Amino acid sequence: MKWTEMEVEQPTVMTMLRQAVKKDRLSHAYIFEGMHGSRKEEAALLMAQSIFCARQTEGRPCESCVECKRIAHGNHPDVMFLHPDGDSIKKAQVEALQKEFTYKGMEAGTKVYLVHQADTMTASAGNSLLKFLEEPASPTMAVLLTENAHFLLPTIQSRAQRISFAPPLLSTRTAYFQEQGMSPASAGLLARLPDETLANYEEESKEWIVQGRALVIQLISEVQQRPQQALLTLQEKWLVHFKDRKELDIGLDLLLFWYRDLLSVQKAGGEFAYPDQMQKLESQALSITEQEIAASMQFILDAKRRLRANVNNQLLMEQLVLHLQEGS
Amino acid sequence: MHFTIQRDAFVHSVQHVNKAVSSRTTIPILTGIKIEATNYGVTLTGSDSDISIETFIPASDGEKEYVTIKEEGSIVLQARFFAEIVKKLPGEEIEVAVQDQFATTLRSGSVVFNLNGLDPEEYPRLPQLDEDNHFQMPQNLLKDMVRQTVFAVSTQETRPVLTGVNLEGEESELICTATDSHRLAMRKASVETKTGAMSLSNVVIPGKSLNELNKVLEDSTELVDIIVTESQVLFKFENLLFFSRLLDGKYPVTKNMIPDHAKTELVLRTKELLSSLERALLLSREAKNNVINLKTMNNSEIEVSSVSAEVGKVTEKISCDTMEGEELRISFNGKNIMDALKVIDSETIKIRFTGAMSPFTVQPTDHDQMLHLFSPVRTY
Helix, strand or coil: CHHHHHHHHCHHHHHHHHHHHHCCCCCCEEEEECCCCCCHHHHHHHHHHHHHCCCCECCECCCCCHHHHHHHCCCCCCEEEECCECCEECHHHHHHHHHHHHECCCCCCCEEEEECCHHHECHHHHHHHHHHHHCCCCCEEEEEEECCHHHCCHHHHCCCEEEECCCCCHHHHHHHHHHCCCCHHHHHHHHHCCHHHHHCCCCCHHHHHHHHHHHHHHHHHHHHHCHHHHHHHHHHHHHHHCCCHHHHHHHHHHHHHHHHHHHHHHCCCCCCCCHHHHHHHHHHHHCCCHHHHHHHHHHHHHHHHHHHCCCCHHHHHHHHHHHHHHHC | CEEEEEHHHHHHHHHHHHCCCCCCCCCHHHHEEEEEEECCEEEEEEECCCEEEEEEEECECCCCECEEEEECEEEEEEHHHHHHHHHHCCCCEEEEEECHHHEEEEEECCEEEEEECECHHHCCCCCCCCCCEEEEEEHHHHHHHHHHHHCCCCCCCCCHHHHEEEEEEECCEEEEEEECCCEEEEEEEECEECCCCCEEEEEEEEHHHHHHHHHHCCCCCCEEEEEECCCEEEEEECCEEEEEECECCCCCCCHHHCCCCCCEEEEEEHHHHHHHHHHHHHHHHHHCCCEEEEEECCCCEEEEEEEECCCEEEEEEEECCEEEECCCEEEEEHHHHHHHHHHCCCCEEEEEECCCCCCEEEEECCCCCEEEEECCCCCC
């Protein structure tokens, strides 16, 4: 039973959903926000099941009747899914969805649509969804799944009930990666990275992540001590290792963890992503103010955002490194 | 499930059902055709969620035996392959057998196909039919009604409900209306009801479904049963059921749009006006606005003209059978009028104008079952 599994993992969320179904107080639109691996997709499906399931008890679906099975297999005509087409959800997709909703339900009753990675919606797609979200012609429920609700249009955010999923526990994930044969150092890093980025690297990831980790440490110390060298390292090593956009995104994440660690050192606490680099972290933490760390983190986050906007990888990294040097 | 079936009957049925199956569906199960065998015969279902077609092959029809059922059951098979395979099988008979895990064997002559099926439980269920709104009409009348209204539906998605044809029924009169907010086509017909009183309102059938339905309709006087349910409409033929989903939303009230008085009235020969409009449109088509000007002359003649700034102009005089009322100059979209004239089967038509800036109607003169309404175009 998936529902019971989910109740263990996401107790708050699942209780909330269960109560809503049981008391028939479902909102017309939800935003499910949570990290990769927080299993929000499954929760959304389960909620759809409990709406349609004929044998639901106390808001829990039976997960074995025809309705439940059809939803789980994506075969229910009144439960629709929207996935990004390429990098983003296009306006045409939203329009196609709306067109589908101009028809009455195939089997009468509520219609449900799940939008995966809703944050990738283009502005025009978001805007055309908006009206429809607010004034559907028939009883409908929308579930927008996203990793970052702030990327959604504010007008959409304000029209949906936001449900935040707890991130999976770091310690459980670290333990999992160690079981897979990772060294403790890289397991810690892997556990911090979102699930999906790792999906493709399952096999080579071990070597790759260890090297990436070393590069981050090298780059940071060069930014600090030998500013002239940093740009060279970027060109010779960094961009060779983090080749495409996805890989670079992971690289930026690793970089971000370093600054987070710095902050933890200053605040004396927390778990460290680079526990074996304590010496370096401590010495750097002494020479940098909290504001500077925050500014650096902001630079990295900005870079991550620009990466999505198709900025040239090399230019992006060079700008970031220069910013980091100025900031430190 | 296990049965043997006459190939010809089966192929015919599969082809019908296959029309409804779309390869671009988002629901995986709808790429398949559902086959259900009961002791009475074999039922095939295909659907793209907008329309569904169900055919039935009876076990026997008195003269001939079509199906031998050995075991009841059902299965869903990939339509793309199944339809092709069935067409190309060599034997007179086809044997269909389903084993564990939805594995299906098709056997005909010395050919054996093993196909992987899908779970029939997952197939969408077609609506339960209540006989409340149930009426009958001859196939050729329905075909006419569809042809005479469906051309006027809107092609724009801005107001989705206008992409359909609205059915309204009172007592035993059925009214079909289609409009794209610039023109309106209305067709009435009397139908036979099963339950006595019929009351339909706001039943909007998508234009696309009706175009599909038109392909199934034959030019015969055989009766079709039409049953309207909450979310779908069913057209019931002998051994074939055609379901269409209905459009959601409120259809605009069109009754009071139709003017009841006229300032100018013309009676014209349909063909003459049609061909004159065709000629006039040769020029305005270039300008892409399709605007045609119409002017009444003294000796019960009208002048049809069209001007295109780059190309030139055309004028033509047509004599009317009768002309009454005030003088008039009016401009309108000639393409829309042509569409309407093409579906009017009568020899002569009556055009009633209510002024240069208000809508006008076109009706056949020999009956009042049909009406077309147009709004004029402002040209200054």
